[in-house]
Amino acid sequence: MARRNSGDYAVVWPRSAKAVEIKPLAKRLDTIEGKTIAFLWDDLFRGDEIWPILKQELGKRFTGVSFIDHDAFGSTHGDEEHRVLGELPGKIKSMNIDAVVSGMGC
């Protein structure tokens, strides 16, 4: 950051340290074939129409892929959000989920 010595005002930064460390993403899948993909949804912006299209297309292209629908989790936005997010790590394990598709950011 630029710094001069001749000014009238010596000022500090108005922000603060991040409270989160940068972390690496999870290892990606070697293939989608035979994997279990879960869809989590915030009950918004036509996710209920998009997910069936994605399921159909992924099912066509990859053999043995299986899907877990959003209603197995509840809405990720609104009054259920904190519960649904809190339960997610446990459900990923217990339901043998290999990958997650999350929507909708609109």
Place this chain on the structure above:
Amino acid sequence: MLRVSAIAEQAGVPTSSLCCEGFLGQAKTTSVGLGYPNLALATVPGHVDVQTSDELRTNVLGTTVEHVIRNLTGEIASVQATADPDPQDIVFEGSFEEVNRLFLENGWSDGLPIVPPTKEKIAEFLAFTDLAPDHAIGKLLPDNRMATVWNVAVNGVMAGCRPEYMPILVALVEAMADPQYGVEHSGNTPGAETLIVLNGPLIKQLGFNYEQGALRDGFQPNTSIGRFWRLYLRNVAGFLLHQNDKGTFGNTWRVVMAENEDSLARMKWPTIAADMGAADRGAPAADSAVTISRFTGGNVIVSVFGDSAEKLLPYLGNALVTHSAWEVIFTVGMATGTYRPLLVLSPLIAETIAKTMTKQDVQNWLFENARMPAHLFEKYLWGWTNLVPGKRTLNDWVRLGKIPKVFAGNDPNRLVPVVTKPEHIMIAVSGDPLRSNCYLFVHNGMLGFPTTRSVRLPKGWRMKLSEAQG
């Protein structure tokens, strides 16, 4: 959506986040605050709200599905953390104009000149709190930065506050950091803006305007503390336009609204802070308190006419219904029972009503009489919006036990309340004491749920205040 992906990545599974084209920028900046700057996004071209089913299908098959496959199986570029300055380091020395240019160019200012945050000015603010400068108030999403007493003082200086406002600024950030408030939603597309309501002796001690023009800029404490709120959202929480703040239109920050407590005392009506249980949180009722809540907008109710509560209330009830639109998804649907509209009465109107009614009576009257046809309510839920899926009727919600039976019935023209409980209609008293206008704010549900904090004063407050006001 991205918080889900961050949790899943943390749990060891790859993710793909579905994102409309216009929201990719916000998603990228939000991802940084979640600790995963390279969360994998799958684009949905355009915006789904205006696409036919065929167009949506073509877009998903043509673009989204390829992105999902790439996100789950392909290599994702790693990202390095960038080094931030230490908050107490001097980052620049220069003239007033040079400092302001630097702050604008780095997105640290709102477009108006700021008061340069020098260590000398910051020290003046820190003298008005007993908390240590590095005291951590909380973490603020989406940037996930630490809210500290130090950066409260820095942004208070910048906003043009006076040092003696510091106890209020700290209380505000404590409220902002309360999970109940939901600061992480402050960049959502309705662009709601926070209203700060102040109660207690600080109104008079610090010279807040609580009479004519109560919601207009022009008084230093009302105006500069309102500006502080928005600067803090920008610099610490990280809500910047074209990044994490996706308000389609947005509002400028609101000035602090102080209640007219002389009028409230005459009527023996409780303050907003008392309604919110400030005294139950361990603070004596005489303490000052701030209440924050996000409102999508409001409207003035002009020339409320009549010499009795019976004559005045129908107009107020009508305003409550006609100005509540899609916001009823927070009454029923998205976050049931979180809609909290705020009716601001001028003292003239409030005291006329108070001749025969308590505040609770008014809330009960409005609950019973400010009602909307059920068919219109359901249009807001899923007819004209796609915000509450499933096309559940009000009867369905009653059957599920989610809302009171008052919403049930067979006649689509039956009248239903706009809130689930009478006390959810908040009532404040402020504005011109001798004019018959009122104001209604419509609320943004759990995306800024009303949250109250008492204001803690430093030891030796009266002496320090006297010296500061010299």
